[in-house]
Amino acid sequence: xxxxxxxxxxEQNPDALIAISIEGGILHWNPAAQAIFGYRQxxxxxxxxxxxxxxxxxxxxxxxxxxDALHLGLTVYESxxxxxxxxxxxxxVSTKAVRDExxxxxxxxxxxxxxxxxxxxxDAKLVEARxxxxxxxxxxxxxVIVNRSGEMVLVNTQAVKLFxxxxxxxxxxxxxxxxxxxxxxxxxxxxxxxxxxxRTRAMGAGLDLSGLRRDxxxxxxxxSLSPLETGEGVFVSSAIRDVTERKRFEQALxxxxxxxxxxxxxxxxxxxxxxxxxxxxxNAILGFTGTLLMKLPGPLTEEQDKQLHIVQKGARHLLSLIxxxxxxxxxxxxxxxxxxxxxxxNSVLEDVAASLxxxxxxxxxxFMLSLPEHGVFLRTDRRALSQIMINLTGNAIKFTECGRVCxxxxxxxxxxxxxxxxxxxxxxxxxxxxxxALLFEAFSRVDAADRRKxxxxxxxxHLSRKLAEQLGGKITYQSEYGKGSIFxxxxxxx
Amino acid sequence: MMTACILIIEDDSASRxxxxxxxxxxxxxxxxxxxxxxxxxxxLQASPDLVIxxxxxxxxNGFEFVRRLQxxxxxxxxxxxxxxxxSMVGDRETTLAAGFNDYITKPIAPETFVAQxxxxxxxxxxxxxxxxxxxxxxxxxNTDG
Numbered sequence: 001x002x003x004x005x006x007x008x009x010x011e012q013n014p015d016a017l018i019a020i021s022i023e024g025g026i027l028h029w030n031p032a033a034q035a036i037f038g039y040r041q042x043x044x045x046x047x048x049x050x051x052x053x054x055x056x057x058x059x060x061x062x063x064x065x066x067x068d069a070l071h072l073g074l075t076v077y078e079s080x081x082x083x084x085x086x087x088x089x090x091x092x093v094s095t096k097a098v099r100d101e102x103x104x105x106x107x108x109x110x111x112x113x114x115x116x117x118x119x120x121x122x123d124a125k126l127v128e129a130r131x132x133x134x135x136x137x138x139x140x141x142x143x144v145i146v147n148r149s150g151e152m153v154l155v156n157t158q159a160v161k162l163f164x165x166x167x168x169x170x171x172x173x174x175x176x177x178x179x180x181x182x183x184x185x186x187x188x189x190x191x192x193x194x195x196x197x198x199r200t201r202a203m204g205a206g207l208d209l210s211g212l213r214r215d216x217x218x219x220x221x222x223x224s225l226s227p228l229e230t231g232e233g234v235f236v237s238s239a240i241r242d243v244t245e246r247k248r249f250e251q252a253l254x255x256x257x258x259x260x261x262x263x264x265x266x267x268x269x270x271x272x273x274x275x276x277x278x279x280x281x282x283n284a285i286l287g288f289t290g291t292l293l294m295k296l297p298g299p300l301t302e303e304q305d306k307q308l309h310i311v312q313k314g315a316r317h318l319l320s321l322i323x324x325x326x327x328x329x330x331x332x333x334x335x336x337x338x339x340x341x342x343x344x345x346n347s348v349l350e351d352v353a354a355s356l357x358x359x360x361x362x363x364x365x366x367f368m369l370s371l372p373e374h375g376v377f378l379r380t381d382r383r384a385l386s387q388i389m390i391n392l393t394g395n396a397i398k399f400t401e402c403g404r405v406c407x408x409x410x411x412x413x414x415x416x417x418x419x420x421x422x423x424x425x426x427x428x429x430x431x432x433x434x435x436x437a438l439l440f441e442a443f444s445r446v447d448a449a450d451r452r453k454x455x456x457x458x459x460x461x462h463l464s465r466k467l468a469e470q471l472g473g474k475i476t477y478q479s480e481y482g483k484g485s486i487f488x489x490x491x492x493x494x
Numbered sequence: 495m496m497t498a499c500i501l502i503i504e505d506d507s508a509s510r511x512x513x514x515x516x517x518x519x520x521x522x523x524x525x526x527x528x529x530x531x532x533x534x535x536x537x538l539q540a541s542p543d544l545v546i547x548x549x550x551x552x553x554x555n556g557f558e559f560v561r562r563l564q565x566x567x568x569x570x571x572x573x574x575x576x577x578x579x580x581s582m583v584g585d586r587e588t589t590l591a592a593g594f595n596d597y598i599t600k601p602i603a604p605e606t607f608v609a610q611x612x613x614x615x616x617x618x619x620x621x622x623x624x625x626x627x628x629x630x631x632x633x634x635x636n637t638d639g
Contacts (some may be wrong), residue, residue, distance in 0.1 A: 272580070276550060279579035283600040284508030290604030291512070296519050319601060 013111075019098075020108040024048045024066070027107055036091075038112045039085030051111075053081045055088065069095045070105055080116065090119040141239040148233060150174045150191055162242060164214035175238075180212045191236070198227030198234055211240060218245050222248075264333060271329040278322050285315045324459035327387075331466045338381040338470060345376040345385075345420055349409050352389045360397045368403035372493075377410045378420045380491055384467045388475070389422060391460040392487045396426035403427030403484070418493035425486045431479040439477070440465045464489075497589040498619035500611075501542035503533035503559065504577070505551040511601065513546060513577070513607075520608045530554030530562075536630045537570050543619055546611065549578040549589065552632045573614035575604065 010017060016033035020026055029044040037044075037053060044052060054062045058080055069075045074096045081089050095110040133154070136143045141322040142159035146152050155170045163170070163178050175191075176184050202224050203422045211221040220243045228235040290313045291297065293305065301307070360367035389407075396405045406425045411418055431439060440461050461475075468475045468489055479485035495605075500517045504510040505528050514524045525540055527533035531554040537545055556576060563569050579600040585595045589597045595614055598607075601636035612620045 276579040278602045279507065280506050283579065283602060284506070284512055286601040287509070287512035287516075287604050291515060291519075294605060296515075 016111045016112040055082045090116045200226040283367045346371045368406040370408040388464045391464045392424045400426040400428030422489040427484040430481040432481040501545045502526040503547040567589040628631030
């Protein structure tokens with residue numbers, strides 16, 4: 001090797017090259033040493049290496065290493081150096097003891113590479129690993145990280161507790177030891193599928209998965225898998241949750257639901273038989289009252305006729321109570337069958353008016369029906385609509401002693417579509433302010449003082465409002481005590 | 495002309511008597527049975543012109559009665575009318591699907607009941623009430639508040 005190349009190697013070497021005497025004095029100092037540590041050759045030569053470059057805390061370590069170099073001939077280590085401007089650099093050091101022809105150590109040749117940046121990257125990785133480990137420990141679920149072939153590379157304490165194996169026993173073992181035997185055949189296949197398309201997902205969605213403890217017992221689990229990409233390839237991170245408790249709750253909830261359903265069915269059956277049992281005797285009462293009033297068995301005295309009419313009225317009242325109660329029960333049980341059809345609202349109101357006009361006129365009331373000239377059509381349930389309007393109109397007639405009852409139909413367009421407005425206006429008692437809150441409650445007929453004069457089930461308005469809700473509409477009213485009331489049913493198209 | 499015969503199958507004696515009385519006073523011959531099994535014997539052996547049948551009865555209910563009747567080779571296929579105190583969702587549809595020609599709920603309206611049923615008899619067997627009373631009567635509509 002020519003002297004020129006030797007000089008080049010010395011001059012151009014990117015690492016600091018320093019020749020140090022056995023006593024520790026700097027003998028030679030290449031340009032890279034100047035570039036890294038900041039001292040010129042003339043500033044460095046003659047100084048003790050320990051004084052010039054080694055921070056206080058590292059002096060002892062450095063001394064030991066030099067002794068090692070002396071004994072072993074070569075040491076390779078990492079350390080810290082203090083530069084001229086006071087900054088610290090991390091260096092990777094190789095120090096060799098150079099011997100003379102007698103084999104006696106003559107001086108040290110030390111190559112010192114600046115690894116500050118690499119060290120930072122490595123530190124970052126260490127911190128990351130540390131943080132990741134901490135993160136795993138703070139996760140609520142058992143976490144197990146496996147490699148491509150299924151060996152566990154990292155497990156958290158929760159996993160240790162959950163499966164009953166120690167951390168050391170788990171690490172390096174195949175994850176299959178945590179899987180009940182009957183699922184093991186499929187497990188590697190599923191794992192391969194996951195690696196084919198690694199993305200975060202629930203494992204075996206919809207399936208009942210089980211975990212296997214060290215003692216052989218099984219427990220229901222829910223597992224979520226996520227890929228973990230590293231420089232060394234893809235790992236799977238699985239979060240495993242023991243769902244024993246949740247399964248228990250779900251079962252309890254299911255049991256409760258069945259119980260409730262049974263109770264609801266029992267209630268339905270009760271209402272069905274109540275309907276049957278109450279109607280059966282009423283059939284005979286109303287039937288034979290009817291045959292007597294039809295005078296089929298023979299003539300009646302005036303008093304007999306009057307009393308039989310009272311019986312008939314009472315029995316019909318009882319029947320309407322039963323019907324209202326059944327309708328309420330059906331609504332409560334969601335069993336009210338609505339049959340929406342396109343209805344001519346004019347004709348519905350005409351039918352209502354026809355069935356109640358006589359009653360109003362018997363009381364001497366003016367009974368008016370105000371319908372628009374054009375037909376008003378709406379898709380809704382005929383029976384429910386008729387029942388609401390009969391209830392509202394019947395009430396108006398009942399609570400009006402003199403004056404009038406007016407049944408009105410209007411329709412208007414709004415942004416959301418057509419609104420059909422049915423209203424019943426009367427010139428009756430009106431409803432006192434303090435009574436208005438109770439108006440739609442069951443059996444809360446207002447104005448108790450007049451009770452003997454009035455009849456009704458106390459269910460009519462309550463039922464009407466529920467029926468209106470079933471039709472997607474609402475009932476509102478305006479009333480002033482002594483001046484009459486207006487009850488309005490609004491139904492919307494669609 | 496033969497008087498038409500109406501078979502009444504009904505377990506509630508008061509209701510049975512009411513229907514029997516209404517048809518008897520209208521001039522019809524009546525037969526009655528207190529459950530479906532007796533009704534089945536009478537329907538097959540006494541050849542009634544129309545059968546009125548309750549649905550909920552002991553021993554054999556109305557549905558079982560109509561099923562067995564229709565399976566029987568000697569059945570003459572006269573009108574079958576269900577009269578029942580059931581009135582829950584779908585009862586009417588179920589009853590008609592079972593083979594009844596009509597479904598009338600209790601309580602019946604005595605003023606119109608005979609006319610309603612007569613409409614199912616062939617015209618030559620009707621005793622005349624059908625036209626007279628078809629428009630009349632109060633069905634006990636709920637008008638209370």
